[in-house]
Amino acid sequence: MTIRYLIVDDEMPGRMNLRLAMAAHPGWELLAECGGAAAAREALAQHEVDLVFLDIQMPGQSGLALAREISLLREPPLVVFVTAYSEHAVEAFDVHALDYLLKPLDDARLAQAVERAEAMLGRRQREAYGDALRRYVDEDQAPYPDTISVRSVGRIERVSVDEILRIESAGNYVELHLAGRTVLHRMTLGRLEGLLAPEEFVRVHRGTIVRRRQIASLETRGDGSYWLSMRSGGQVAVSERYAAALKTILLNRDT
Template sequence: MIRALIVDDEEPGRVNLRYALSEHPGWNVVQECAGVASAQAALAGQAVEVVFLDIHMPGDSGLVLARALAAMPEPPIVIFVTAHERFALEAFEVHALDYLLKPVNDARLGAALARAAAMLDLRQRPVYGAALRAWADDEQASRGGAAPAFWQQLTVRSVGTIECVQLADVDWIEASGNYVNLHLAGRSVMHRLALSRLLPHLDPASFLRVHRSAVARIDQAARLDVAGDGVYQLTLRRGARLPVSERHVEAVRAAMDAR
């Protein structure tokens, strides 16, 4: 049985979620809490694998509990239950965290439960903790009025797994619709995030856009060639060849000269 804790200040929300979970064999709600303090007391007295956490609660918000859980070496999987605005939902998606919108949709609940169970089966809690901490750090910075620091890693979720990809290991990034393809030494990783959303979070001292569909790590740039009339090509140290738009060629030259 997967032991779950529900944290929501509204009793109807707790009851509805408990009844919805009762339709899924293998899930056991061990306790329901109306606030952060009672949830912390419950977690101190028993281990749980999954926490369903409301964000907006009087007193301490759910973010307080999320940050505390993020500090644990192997935190429980957190599924946020929220009526948050769109930008906050995007933040969850960027860090590969699951959320449910109120009122909870049965199909989305089932998908979230399946992902959580798969991560538990594959012993993903330590790497999940890194993803939760990255999200908590960004949230704390933005709520304090500070601009979040440039990202050092990307949290990539596939079926049942989470991988924290260090941006220092990425040679170049390729746009692919609503995804980006992260090219590392000897492999590539698809991540569900549009390049336009990723760009503001990349350190311009490390990454440079060379084409509408490509971003290169500056220290990987080896050679810039003219491939034709107004056509340029950047060769990276590991051999990849990237198209360079005419509008970006001077910036590429300047970045290479400045190293």
């Protein structure tokens, strides 16, 4: 399968670096290098494009504005955002299961994005991807997302934040515990915590976040450890540093 792609970047060195790096990936055909949104729009009208490497910060029309247009296409191409943003500023990409490359370009990270794109295109997931892209550009100014797009091999599943009962750390992943099932999502617990409304969720342990309305009771065991009972069933361990905050939540609820 030949994958046809565009490079959209207003800086020539950036376009050249990406073009040279992509030469290591057979089966990928570069259709055009575009210095801005207008040229990209023309290329999209002339060609059947599978993927767009899109620089976010461009003069004139920004990459995000062009992404919004792309997301409205019936079968939008995949978009891999290229950005000079720091790691801390790209959580939204992970929440929506969108790929991104940080400048300066890293060959290993590019190979990962290429592999994910090949899996996505092979499974014909453009509709699900287009939905995730639309939500990203529409919610770009929203303080907290209402959904999380979870990517498995070649597939995107949208999980409503309202469905999440608790979240547990699993290394570089988090386990999203829903009613009756658990979904694994690639994001650290600390990064995800910053994207959750604090009035809805609370940290109870170094590795656990729970939905506030799931808090049923807090008990202290003989060894001095704290345990939280969940309204949905089961218990989770509570660190001593978070116990006082939980006691306050329960006290305010009862008054």
